[in-house]
Amino acid sequence: MSIEELAAKLNAGSLTDSLMGENTDLSSLIDDSGELFANLDALLLMPGAMLLMAVLIEMFVPLPKFLRLASIIPACQGLARKVNRPERKSSERYFAGILLPMIIILGTIFLSLLLLTLAGFDPILLLVLTTLMLTLHPVQQAAVKASRLLRRGNKAGVRAVLSPLLLRDCTRLSLIGLAKAGCDAICLRLFAAWFAPMVWFLLLGFEGALLMQLCFILNCAFNVKLAENAHFGLGSRRMLQVMLLPPAVVFALINLWRPHAWAHVKLALSQSKSCPSARVSSFVLALCALTLKINLGGPRYYHDELLRYARLGWSAQPGASAPLQMLHLLRFSGLGLICLAFLINMLYTFS
Numbered sequence: 490m491s492i493e494e495l496a497a498k499l500n501a502g503s504l505t506d507s508l509m510g511e512n513t514d515l516s517s518l519i520d521d522s523g524e525l526f527a528n529l530d531a532l533l534l535m536p537g538a539m540l541l542m543a544v545l546i547e548m549f550v551p552l553p554k555f556l557r558l559a560s561i562i563p564a565c566q567g568l569a570r571k572v573n574r575p576e577r578k579s580s581e582r583y584f585a586g587i588l589l590p591m592i593i594i595l596g597t598i599f600l601s602l603l604l605l606t607l608a609g610f611d612p613i614l615l616l617v618l619t620t621l622m623l624t625l626h627p628v629q630q631a632a633v634k635a636s637r638l639l640r641r642g643n644k645a646g647v648r649a650v651l652s653p654l655l656l657r658d659c660t661r662l663s664l665i666g667l668a669k670a671g672c673d674a675i676c677l678r679l680f681a682a683w684f685a686p687m688v689w690f691l692l693l694g695f696e697g698a699l700l701m702q703l704c705f706i707l708n709c710a711f712n713v714k715l716a717e718n719a720h721f722g723l724g725s726r727r728m729l730q731v732m733l734l735p736p737a738v739v740f741a742l743i744n745l746w747r748p749h750a751w752a753h754v755k756l757a758l759s760q761s762k763s764c765p766s767a768r769v770s771s772f773v774l775a776l777c778a779l780t781l782k783i784n785l786g787g788p789r790y791y792h793d794e795l796l797r798y799a800r801l802g803w804s805a806q807p808g809a810s811a812p813l814q815m816l817h818l819l820r821f822s823g824l825g826l827i828c829l830a831f832l833i834n835m836l837y838t839f840s
Contacts, residue, residue: 534612535838536691537831543619544687544827547626558622558702559682565593565710573711573721587724590707597703598696605695615695622702624682625820628654628675632816635671639664639809647671654678656714658790664809671812672785676777677770679819681705681729685736687823691830692735701736704729713766714791726766733769740773743822744780753779763799771801778802781814 554560572585601618608614631650638646647667648659654674662670682705689697708729711722741754757775764771771786778785778801786801 535834537834539616540687540690541827541831543616546620547623556621559706562706562710569711579720582720583723586721590725594703598699628678632675632812636810636813639668656712665806668807668811669785672807672815675812675815676774680773684823685733688736688739701732704732730769737769737773740822743825760801775801777818783807783811
């Protein structure tokens with residue numbers, strides 16, 4: 490453009506109008522972006538929407554183990570070794586098994602609330618913390634691999650896949666025993682570390698879900714099935730059973746649409762009486778076994794010590810696809826709960 494044409498446009502005001510038009514387009518773009526982020530924040534403020542996004546991210550994105558909340562288990566076990574000494578009386582060890590979990594729980598919740606307060610309770614940060622707290626992807630991968638290896642008859646491969654999920658000795662188990670052990674582990678892990686935190690998130694928010702997950706982690710760290718934790722781990726076990734009660738009720742209600750569901754609930758309640766120290770966990774395990782029409786529970790070895798547990802469910806032994814069926818049952822129940830909560834949030838918001 491020549492100097493004469495530029496001067497002519499400047500005199501006519503067309504250049505100024507074009508620059509103002511570009512500024513207007515930029516301002517409208519910024520306004521649209523701000524409105525988009527505002528809508529995203531508003532969506533994340535709904536518990537159902539935030540939980541749905543967190544579950545989908547955790548389900549499909551492989552997260553490093555050190556980022557998950559379960560990575561604190563070795564540290565908790567190290568603290569337990571300092572206070573759970575063999576020379577102490579059983580009453581002292583029992584009291585220490587109550588006091589140490591309370592300190593860990595209160596300290597973790599305080600630090601998480603402090604972080605959220607400093608961040609102004611940012612919904613994005615809350616979404617990230619919720620995603621890291623849930624545990625579905627590792628168990629999901631283990632269930633798929635275990636079922637595939639069971640069909641091939643590869644017992645060594647199944648043991649290697651299930652070893653991170655199991656404390657029991659699997660070296661003496663047949664393929665049916667490995668399928669049963671896999672179903673036990675997948676059911677209890679998914680229910681306590683994935684389904685139950687989601688229920689508590691909907692009831693009490695992030696703090697409720699964090700409390701539930703911490704109770705599960707501490708129960709794993711201070712497992713009463715180990716001889717050294719026979720007294721020390723009782724407090725953590727009882728806290729876990731109390732926290733699992735509302736999720737167990739929700740799980741039973743969600744699956745009432747299935748055939749003979751009410752009869753299964755009554756039979757699961759009856760079978761769970763044979764495990765008074767872990768009645769809620771036994772009820773969930775029995776209900777899942779009855780739904781899938783398989784037999785679970787029974788005796789097992791923990792560090793060469795035989796522990797006899799009651800048999801739960803039907804008389805049919807689980808097949809190679811049983812771990813995958815257990816995964817589908819719990820995952821369907823959890824996703825159904827989230828979708829129902831999301832729809833209720835949407836109807837309440839736009840009503």
